[in-house]
Amino acid sequence: MDTDPGGDDIFALLWLLSLVKQGVAKLVAVTTAEGNVSARQTFAAASKILKLGGLDEIEIGRAVAVNHATTNAAHIHGSDGMGNLSQTLPEGDRSFELANDSDQVLIDALTTQPGEITILAIAPFTNLAAAETRSPGILQRAKEIVLMGGAFGCAGNVTAHAEFNVAYHPEAAQVVLNSRSDIVMVPLDVTRSLIFTEAMAQTIRQANPDSAIAQFIDALCSFMISTALTYRETQGDRGFLIHDAATVGYLFYPETFLWRRATVQIETQGLWTRGQTLIDNRHGAKAEANAWIATQVDAPNFFTSLIEDFKRL
Numbered sequence: 001m002d003t004d005p006g007g008d009d010i011f012a013l014l015w016l017l018s019l020v021k022q023g024v025a026k027l028v029a030v031t032t033a034e035g036n037v038s039a040r041q042t043f044a045a046a047s048k049i050l051k052l053g054g055l056d057e058i059e060i061g062r063a064v065a066v067n068h069a070t071t072n073a074a075h076i077h078g079s080d081g082m083g084n085l086s087q088t089l090p091e092g093d094r095s096f097e098l099a100n101d102s103d104q105v106l107i108d109a110l111t112t113q114p115g116e117i118t119i120l121a122i123a124p125f126t127n128l129a130a131a132e133t134r135s136p137g138i139l140q141r142a143k144e145i146v147l148m149g150g151a152f153g154c155a156g157n158v159t160a161h162a163e164f165n166v167a168y169h170p171e172a173a174q175v176v177l178n179s180r181s182d183i184v185m186v187p188l189d190v191t192r193s194l195i196f197t198e199a200m201a202q203t204i205r206q207a208n209p210d211s212a213i214a215q216f217i218d219a220l221c222s223f224m225i226s227t228a229l230t231y232r233e234t235q236g237d238r239g240f241l242i243h244d245a246a247t248v249g250y251l252f253y254p255e256t257f258l259w260r261r262a263t264v265q266i267e268t269q270g271l272w273t274r275g276q277t278l279i280d281n282r283h284g285a286k287a288e289a290n291a292w293i294a295t296q297v298d299a300p301n302f303f304t305s306l307i308e309d310f311k312r313l
Contacts, residue, residue: 001016001029001031001119001122002030002031002119002120002121003046003122004032004034004037006042006077007077007220009122009244011242012247013053014310014313018309018310021055027058030059032063034064036077038072039065041080043063043099045086046060047094048082051092056093061100061102062099063102064101064102064103066124070168075227077227085216085223104131115143118143118146121247122165122247128172129169129175139176140180145182145184148165149185149187151188152187152278152279154188157188158275160272163275168275170268171268174265177291180290184250184294186243186247186257190294191246194241194302196241197237198238201221202218205218207311208311224240225238225239246297249305249306252305258296260293260295261293262289263280264291
């Protein structure tokens with residue numbers, strides 16, 4: 001998992017940890033990226049979540065630096081990326097200074113296990129692009145690459161046209177999309193219908209009220225709901241958009257999504273449209289298609305699966 005925790009990233013990682021504990025998934029590594037908060041903060045957040053989930057032996061990579069000015073999303077996720085709740089969690093025992101760079105972690109894993117590893121990329125795509133640049137063709141060695149990113153038939157969430165993970169580093173997104181012809185993309189068009197509600201958090205907590213994980217989920221949900229309502233993300237519903245968790249939902253519950261084939265291009269030059277994701281909707285042959293794009297999600301069954309897996313965590 002390549003991630004920049006981030007409230008919705010944390011829910012995605014916790015969901016994956018539940019599936020690992022159930023024996024239906026193996027988590028090879030967590031590569032952290034700059035994005036929602038700084039590189040040091042995303043690394044610390046990943047370390048704390050793995051410790052909380054009892055899987056702190058998993059390798060964590062530190063973010064490849066982004067060499068241009070960017071704006072993070074601390075106003076959405078808290079200054080620590082964890083709803084300002086980091087002090088309530090056990091301290092992770094990983095050293096940011098001694099950690100391997102995320103692009104090297106990706107290169108090593110894909111070289112060692114070609115064709116066996118699925119990459120869930122739920123952050124700006126800097127690490128993946130850096131790995132591809134350093135070792136051309138390395139992303140072809142992944143079994144599958146699943147991205148949360150893009151906005152095709154809807155408005156963006158950082159500009160009128162651009163979604164955050166793409167807009168943070170559009171050139172990196174284009175490198176990844178150019179790396180192979182079967183990228184899986186879950187865009188805002190679908191994730192905007194995935195609202196994790198206060199009632200869902202309470203259902204999880206009721207299953208085990210004394211669990212530190214359940215208490216953290218409940219508290220993080222409350223924080224994320226407050227910012228979602230402030231920024232009018234959920235049409236007034238008391239919930240927050242769980243964008244990044246959609247990648248886990250697709251990978252383990254694929255029957256909950258519908259898809260279309262497309263050629264995705266990234267706008268990297270436009271003054272007002274930088275980071276926009278574009279496809280050709282005209283009816284005609286598209287021999288250069290490079291992606292599968294999610295178009296619909298069965299939200300009730302998606303959340304049924306998520307909630308039951310969280311209870312088992």
